[in-house]
Amino acid sequence: xxxxxxxxxxxxxxxxxxxxxxxxxxxxxxxxxxxxxxxxxxxxxxxxxxxxxxxxxxxxxxxxxxxxxxxxxxxxxxxxxxxxxxxxxxxxxxxxxxxxxxxxxxxxxxxxxxxxxx
Amino acid sequence: xxxxxxxxxxxxxxxxxxxxxxxxxxxxxxxxxxxxxxxxxxxxxxxxxxxxxxxxxxxxxxxxxxxxxxxxxxxxxxxxxxxxxxxxxxxxxxxxxxxxxxxxxxxxxxxxxxxxxxxxxxxxxxxxxxxxxxxxxxxxxxxxxxxxxxxxxxxxxxxxxxxxxxxxxxxxxxxxxxxxxxxxxxxxxxxxxxxxxxxxxxxxxxxxxxxxxxxxxxxxxxxxxxxxxxxxxxxxxxxxxxxxxxxxxxxxxxxxxxxxxxxxxxxxxxxxxxxxxxxxxxxxxxxxxxxxxxxxxxxxxxxxxxxxxxxxxxxxxxxxxxxxxxxxxxxxxxxxxxxxxxxxxxxxxxxxxxxxxxxxxxxxxxxxxxxxxxxxxxxxxxxxxxxxxxxxxxxxxxxxxxxxx
Numbered sequence: 001x002x003x004x005x006x007x008x009x010x011x012x013x014x015x016x017x018x019x020x021x022x023x024x025x026x027x028x029x030x031x032x033x034x035x036x037x038x039x040x041x042x043x044x045x046x047x048x049x050x051x052x053x054x055x056x057x058x059x060x061x062x063x064x065x066x067x068x069x070x071x072x073x074x075x076x077x078x079x080x081x082x083x084x085x086x087x088x089x090x091x092x093x094x095x096x097x098x099x100x101x102x103x104x105x106x107x108x109x110x111x112x113x114x115x116x117x118x
Numbered sequence: 119x120x121x122x123x124x125x126x127x128x129x130x131x132x133x134x135x136x137x138x139x140x141x142x143x144x145x146x147x148x149x150x151x152x153x154x155x156x157x158x159x160x161x162x163x164x165x166x167x168x169x170x171x172x173x174x175x176x177x178x179x180x181x182x183x184x185x186x187x188x189x190x191x192x193x194x195x196x197x198x199x200x201x202x203x204x205x206x207x208x209x210x211x212x213x214x215x216x217x218x219x220x221x222x223x224x225x226x227x228x229x230x231x232x233x234x235x236x237x238x239x240x241x242x243x244x245x246x247x248x249x250x251x252x253x254x255x256x257x258x259x260x261x262x263x264x265x266x267x268x269x270x271x272x273x274x275x276x277x278x279x280x281x282x283x284x285x286x287x288x289x290x291x292x293x294x295x296x297x298x299x300x301x302x303x304x305x306x307x308x309x310x311x312x313x314x315x316x317x318x319x320x321x322x323x324x325x326x327x328x329x330x331x332x333x334x335x336x337x338x339x340x341x342x343x344x345x346x347x348x349x350x351x352x353x354x355x356x357x358x359x360x361x362x363x364x365x366x367x368x369x370x371x372x373x374x375x376x377x378x379x380x381x382x383x384x385x386x387x388x389x390x391x392x393x394x395x396x397x398x399x400x401x402x403x404x405x406x407x408x409x410x411x412x413x414x415x416x417x418x419x420x421x422x423x424x425x426x427x428x429x430x431x432x433x434x435x436x437x438x439x440x441x442x443x444x445x446x447x448x449x450x451x452x453x454x455x456x457x458x459x460x461x462x463x464x465x466x467x468x469x470x471x472x473x474x475x476x477x478x479x480x481x482x483x484x485x486x487x488x489x490x491x492x493x494x495x496x497x498x499x500x501x502x503x504x505x506x507x508x509x510x511x512x513x514x515x516x517x518x519x520x521x522x523x
Contacts, residue, residue, distance in 0.1 A: 005485070008194075009190050009191045009194060009195060009198075010191055011187065011419050012419060018421065019419055019420060019421045019422075020419070021418065021419040021420070022190060022417075022418065022419035024195065043419075048195055048199075051194075051195050051196060052195070052196055052199065087181075087182050087183070103433065104420070104421070104432050104433055105432075107432035107433060107436055108429055108432040111432070111436065112428050112429055112432045112435055112436070113429055115248075115428070117248055117249055117428075118248075118427065118428045118429045118435075
């Protein structure tokens, strides 16, 4: 597998096909004397902005801690639970429990559901 | 039979949804100031948009990717972010101009100044998107948008000199106001080659579950719909060339647009222009608000669909709500929709390379389009469009300064 072509930036969905975001980052472990291995995929604004500039990633992370809506950003999905298909990466997790949809859930509860007809 | 129905519906929605505030204004200004001489710009823009829409549809049918999704995958987050910010900002301005267009049409009908209509129109746009189903609304506004065919009928009724019209299809140098001539030409290209047209079309192809059996359907819809749509813009230019110069007008106020069909149909002409402006701008405002939400959701990987309930796609719904609020605030503040339209069309033209250049790579990548890759002809056309868009991007700002006023 070509990690950049076949995994990074692909649509990430949970085991029910629910969108969780895109694969914003890949975590690679490199223990002494061993081959490097992919440990997890990352989803979240901190990883996205870190790709633009590390300082922006730090700034977004500080902002996230102040606001307190997102439990853990970046949200990490273990590599063993991810399968890459032609169109998307499927993670064997529940999207709503993973932390990747914390913003979506907060917006739904605090804003959208308060508007009639939602 | 199903395919024929889909083709018919696709062509009808493309025609009904083609004309909007930008194409009406730029074509009217071109006709008023330079007669038929800028017809070539509409024809050129029409050819470009046919190729881009066809390629956007083909990409989605074969790869099941939308354009923003494929750009994010192929070019990474940083390029996507650049495109998102640039196309998003320009589309926001175009949305505001469309919202202003609806308000102007209501001003024509009621005599009450346009800014008073910003909040009610914004509420209607929001309500239509909030309550959906959007497919029905989209097709409904596009069907009503067929009223814009009255511009073609009007142009025929006015008996223009067809040999002069034909001469206008060939590019020629202006006899006066060169900067202004090229500025309007660039604005026409910006109005014709709107990124929201091919982004929106490709999203529709994914939502309607197109596959490679739709390749020919896509080709027919893109070619026919965009050609007929361009014909309506050409008709507006012809009418403007016949109506405004004898009156010494240059379309520097929106109210002058109401005259476009007056000589052809009398008072009915005024009603038809008002209806065309109101319906086409409402349809475009809905599509652009949705396209901005698509752009964000597809690029960031959120849940998105035009037919889901807002509770199922909170971030998607929030994007179009914020877009509507910003548009309403700008129009309610009294910003001139005509100036906004002219500026947003020029900026659209200036930012075209960012959204068009990725086509050359995506449409030749077997990972996305398998065996349906571009042939040499399509690639040549895309390279020419990118070259044209790059030149346009370079000259837009100087032309805005020297020819925009």
